[in-house]
Amino acid sequence: MTDTLFLFALVAQTPIAVRAGEVEAVVRLGEIVPVPLVPAHVRGLAALRSRVLTVIDMEAQISGAAPRPAPSMLAIVADIAGHSYGFCVDALSDICHAEMGVQPMRGRIDPAWAPFVGGLVERAGRSHLLVTLADFVATPAGTPLAA
Amino acid sequence: MDEILAEFIAETLETLELLSGEVVAWERDPTDKARLDAFFRFFHTVKGSCGFLNLPRFERLAHAAEEVLAAIRRSERTAEPATITAVLAVMDRIGALARSAGEGEAPGIPEADDDALLDALQLASDGFEIFTPRNTPPAPIREATPQPDRPVEAPPAIAADDPHRRAGAPRSIRLPLSLIDQLMNGISDMVLARNDLARRMRDQGVDPELEGSFERLSANVADLRDMISKTRMQRVDRLYAAIPRMVRDLGRELDKKVMLDLDGGDVEMDREMIEMVLDPLTHIVRNALDHGIETPAERRAVGKDEAGRLRLVARQSGNQIMIEVSDDGRGINRAALVEKAIAADLCTAADAALMSEADKLALIFHPGLSTAERVTAVSGRGVGMDVVRANIEQIGGVITVDSLPGRGTTITLRVPLTLTIIPGLIVRAGAHYFAMPRGNVVELLHDNSAMVAIEQVGGARIATIRGERHSLVALEDVLGLPIAIDPPGPRTLMVVRSSGGRPYVLGVQSVESNEELVIRPASPAVTAAGVFAGMTLPDNGQPMLLLDAAGIAEVAGLPLRDAEGQSALRAAAPEAEKPAETIQALMYRERDGRQRLIPLSVVDRVEDLPAARLVRTGDGAFVRIEDRLLPALNAGDDPGATIKSLRLHDGHSQICYLIDDVLDIVAAPARLDVALRGPRIAGLVMVGDAQYEMIDPFAIFAEVARAAAPGGVRPIRCHIADAEDPWMRNILAPLLVQAGHDVSIGETGHVAPDVILRGDTRGGSADAPVLVLSADAADASAIYRYDRVGLMAAIARVAGSAA
Numbered sequence: 001m002t003d004t005l006f007l008f009a010l011v012a013q014t015p016i017a018v019r020a021g022e023v024e025a026v027v028r029l030g031e032i033v034p035v036p037l038v039p040a041h042v043r044g045l046a047a048l049r050s051r052v053l054t055v056i057d058m059e060a061q062i063s064g065a066a067p068r069p070a071p072s073m074l075a076i077v078a079d080i081a082g083h084s085y086g087f088c089v090d091a092l093s094d095i096c097h098a099e100m101g102v103q104p105m106r107g108r109i110d111p112a113w114a115p116f117v118g119g120l121v122e123r124a125g126r127s128h129l130l131v132t133l134a135d136f137v138a139t140p141a142g143t144p145l146a147a
Numbered sequence: 148m149d150e151i152l153a154e155f156i157a158e159t160l161e162t163l164e165l166l167s168g169e170v171v172a173w174e175r176d177p178t179d180k181a182r183l184d185a186f187f188r189f190f191h192t193v194k195g196s197c198g199f200l201n202l203p204r205f206e207r208l209a210h211a212a213e214e215v216l217a218a219i220r221r222s223e224r225t226a227e228p229a230t231i232t233a234v235l236a237v238m239d240r241i242g243a244l245a246r247s248a249g250e251g252e253a254p255g256i257p258e259a260d261d262d263a264l265l266d267a268l269q270l271a272s273d274g275f276e277i278f279t280p281r282n283t284p285p286a287p288i289r290e291a292t293p294q295p296d297r298p299v300e301a302p303p304a305i306a307a308d309d310p311h312r313r314a315g316a317p318r319s320i321r322l323p324l325s326l327i328d329q330l331m332n333g334i335s336d337m338v339l340a341r342n343d344l345a346r347r348m349r350d351q352g353v354d355p356e357l358e359g360s361f362e363r364l365s366a367n368v369a370d371l372r373d374m375i376s377k378t379r380m381q382r383v384d385r386l387y388a389a390i391p392r393m394v395r396d397l398g399r400e401l402d403k404k405v406m407l408d409l410d411g412g413d414v415e416m417d418r419e420m421i422e423m424v425l426d427p428l429t430h431i432v433r434n435a436l437d438h439g440i441e442t443p444a445e446r447r448a449v450g451k452d453e454a455g456r457l458r459l460v461a462r463q464s465g466n467q468i469m470i471e472v473s474d475d476g477r478g479i480n481r482a483a484l485v486e487k488a489i490a491a492d493l494c495t496a497a498d499a500a501l502m503s504e505a506d507k508l509a510l511i512f513h514p515g516l517s518t519a520e521r522v523t524a525v526s527g528r529g530v531g532m533d534v535v536r537a538n539i540e541q542i543g544g545v546i547t548v549d550s551l552p553g554r555g556t557t558i559t560l561r562v563p564l565t566l567t568i569i570p571g572l573i574v575r576a577g578a579h580y581f582a583m584p585r586g587n588v589v590e591l592l593h594d595n596s597a598m599v600a601i602e603q604v605g606g607a608r609i610a611t612i613r614g615e616r617h618s619l620v621a622l623e624d625v626l627g628l629p630i631a632i633d634p635p636g637p638r639t640l641m642v643v644r645s646s647g648g649r650p651y652v653l654g655v656q657s658v659e660s661n662e663e664l665v666i667r668p669a670s671p672a673v674t675a676a677g678v679f680a681g682m683t684l685p686d687n688g689q690p691m692l693l694l695d696a697a698g699i700a701e702v703a704g705l706p707l708r709d710a711e712g713q714s715a716l717r718a719a720a721p722e723a724e725k726p727a728e729t730i731q732a733l734m735y736r737e738r739d740g741r742q743r744l745i746p747l748s749v750v751d752r753v754e755d756l757p758a759a760r761l762v763r764t765g766d767g768a769f770v771r772i773e774d775r776l777l778p779a780l781n782a783g784d785d786p787g788a789t790i791k792s793l794r795l796h797d798g799h800s801q802i803c804y805l806i807d808d809v810l811d812i813v814a815a816p817a818r819l820d821v822a823l824r825g826p827r828i829a830g831l832v833m834v835g836d837a838q839y840e841m842i843d844p845f846a847i848f849a850e851v852a853r854a855a856a857p858g859g860v861r862p863i864r865c866h867i868a869d870a871e872d873p874w875m876r877n878i879l880a881p882l883l884v885q886a887g888h889d890v891s892i893g894e895t896g897h898v899a900p901d902v903i904l905r906g907d908t909r910g911g912s913a914d915a916p917v918l919v920l921s922a923d924a925a926d927a928s929a930i931y932r933y934d935r936v937g938l939m940a941a942i943a944r945v946a947g948s949a950a
Contacts, residue, residue, distance in 0.1 A: 036626035037676035045690035050335035052690040054670040083670035
């Protein structure tokens with residue numbers, strides 16, 4: 001079942017899970033060319049062979065703060081509405097099946113995370129927040145609830 | 148007739164091409180109402196056109212298929228696979244026949260074959276399974292379909308041999324766009340790899356032979372990239388293909404007469420873009436016919452031609468394709484729009500009072516607002532301009548509307564060129580590099596050039612280049628980047644033309660290079676900034692953003708439209724409900740010392756003329772400019788050494804309006820504060836806190852035309868009496884023609900000349916005054932033939948006094 005296949009990563013010291021179907025690849029980005037006049041979460045553009053990725057800083061999108069220099073340039077590559085994006089992550093944990101699938105959220109979640117989280121996914125006894133990459137592309141004001 | 152036939156064939160093939168994509172889906176789900184309707188419409192259209200074009204064979208086929216589909220629509224029959232196959236077979240046959248008709252050859256399929264198809268339709272309706280392997284009709288039918296339309300749906304059938312048809316079939320295939328995109332990406336990768344290799348070879352130094360073969364490879368890669376990029380381009384003609392027919396049909400349906408004018412069909416745009424624009428454009432054209440253009444009776448009543456005019460123009464402007472649809476109909480009723488908007492609670496009456504004309508017009512894009520008093524079958528069923536705008540904006544385009552009540556409406560679509568290769572300039576702003584489409588750049592100069600003067604007035608930066616004032620903005624300021632304090636050289640100024648209005652000057656730190664750029668759409672997060680048109684990956688492998696010239700002007704708030712006020716300003720000043728439309732006017736001092744204004748649009752240039760160029764005649768004066776005599780106004784008595792002149796231009800003729808001096812260029816209200824009926828003066832306008840007289844260009848040109856008309860001062864009909872005189876013939880005559888005069892030689896022409904030019908031979912003429920030209924400068928009784936000024940003046944004077 002591909003539905004239970006997730007990519008687990010670390011963003012803002014928080015474990016997250018992304019449905020593997022949304023992920024095209026995980027790459028280490030080269031130089032990021034900054035883009036003026038865009039919200040802070042749009043870090044810039046990066047070349048991936050002949051493609052140009054719009055690099056999204058998930059942490060900045062969540063906290064609304066200016067992006068800090070990332071420890072690594074790991075990014076999840078995904079195609080959303082015909083455009084290629086790279087989503088910066090701090091670290092990549094694993095890609096594996098979560099037998100339990102998506103479970104409902106428990107506990108009161110930080111309001112900053114709330115718009116992005118669609119549930120919990122368990123891996124190796126730890127809960128990961130399930131996020132949908134497309135939600136991070138939208139502007140913070142108009143962010144719809146995650147599916 | 149041939150034209151209509153060709154159009155019919157093209158359209159039929161086009162529709163077939165479109166429907167071919169639907170075939171498979173329809174086969175899968177025959178109950179799909181929308182697809183059924185699409186096929187029904189196709190046959191219906193073919194049948195209708197064939198009746199008109201007298202193509203009985205097409206008509207018979209289309210009619211039979213239409214009947215069957217109609218029965219399915221009425222649920223009298225079910226769409227079982229056999230029926231569908233039979234219908235599709237008829238479709239294929241129509242395509243094959245249309246193709247052979249299009250190539251002007253006799254159909255390769257005997258007409259008797261059609262009967263089998265028609266039988267198949269009937270049989271199928273009776274529930275027989277007819278397309279068993281033994282029963283052959285379908286196979287030859289499919290064969291007859293050349294490859295372009297149906298390779299995916301029926302490749303095995305096409306493989307069957309039919310050399311006659313296949314030879315004549317157009318050599319083209321259909322490919323999925325994604326494949327072309329992949330190819331394009333592959334080529335881009337190759338280019339990057341090539342550049343990388345080139346860099347390494349340079350660094351390490353290789354032997355010339357290796358370099359030679361690398362050069363060859365490199366050139367091949369470049370050619371390949373060019374070719375691939377062309378595969379995506381298509382002529383706008385394709386967009387136009389369906390319009391004439393639609394206009395004709397709609398015109399008939401609505402009882403309106405329309406003259407259609409299509410222009411710019413050779414402009415090329417991305418084929419994907421063409422598909423995206425097709426629907427909105429169709430909708431706009433329908434609207435123009437339905438709501439814009441009046442009935443012949445209404446048009447007669449308001450003094451217009453019975454036939455309305457509908458004009459479609461496409462042109463490329465920088466990184467955009469502009470498509471303009473204009474009609475000369477009744478225009479958009481702003482009051483009705485506003486009323487509806489108020490009724491629909493979109494705004495209050497108070498809001499409406501504050502709205503600018505443009506804002507009111509923009510209401511047309513609100514969902515559910517249509518000005519038509521009643522809903523018609525053609526348009527105005529609620530889906531309207533809001534959907535059109537959404538579609539255009541979805542592809543990164545802009546739609547604007549402009550309308551004059553009673554005079555017509557113009558709707559302009561501006562859509563970007565995506566994934567196209569355009570020549571671009573790489574510019575530097577601080578530490579960043581950006582690309583600017585070269586097509587948008589009119590001129591490049593350094594800010595220390597003598598040709599440019601930069602000033603700052605009340606916060607506005609103005610660059611005056613050769614007497615023309617441009618808005619100046621630094622790219623770094625627009626983008627919020629720091630301006631390099633210590634740049635190595637002078638900054639570069641780009642005179643940039645945008646589709647949004649007048650050119651402006653964009654200052655950048657430097658222009659680095661000039662490259663062919665593959666443009667891809669930028670992600671919404673990036674385009675939201677409003678100043679980027681796309682992304683590109685230049686040969687150095689560093690992603691770069693393509694600047695949007697119009698967007699920059701908008702973000703920078705540059706006043707690029709002369710006749711457009713700023714909404715924000717108007718909102719702050721409620722009494723100015725009418726937009727404070729301004730025109731640019733030249734403020735100057737008349738030779739009698741008065742300060743007046745003249746609309747800048749009629750002033751071609753300001754020039755200083757030596758007084759000797761001014762020639763006074765009995766009732767007027769002329770200025771000689773490049774061997775032409777232009778009427779001069781305000782000649783006065785004492786010209787001084789030089790005269791300042793405004794060269795006025797009405798599109799055809801020119802006038803020199805002599806003045807004392809030019810003072811300024813100002814924005815003057817387009818509407819006169821006080822209209823006057825004085826000669827040459829249109830009225831008074833307020834500029835700043837002073838009143839000025841505004842010159843009426845119409846009156847001036849009319850004045851000159853009046854002076855010229857009775858005597859025929861210009862052009863002067865010169866007659867050269869001595870046909871044999873080589874000087875007269877070869878030197879004088881071309882000079883006169885050049886000066887704008889009419890020249891006849893030899894026997895007096897059929898029109899009476901204004902002046903007769905003679906050499907030494909003296910002789911009177913009753914017809915016209917005679918000018919005697921002499922080769923001897925000392926001959927006081929004649930004009931020295933090489934005294935050009937004197938000669939021209941004499942011709943003007945003599946012809947003038949004869950009038």
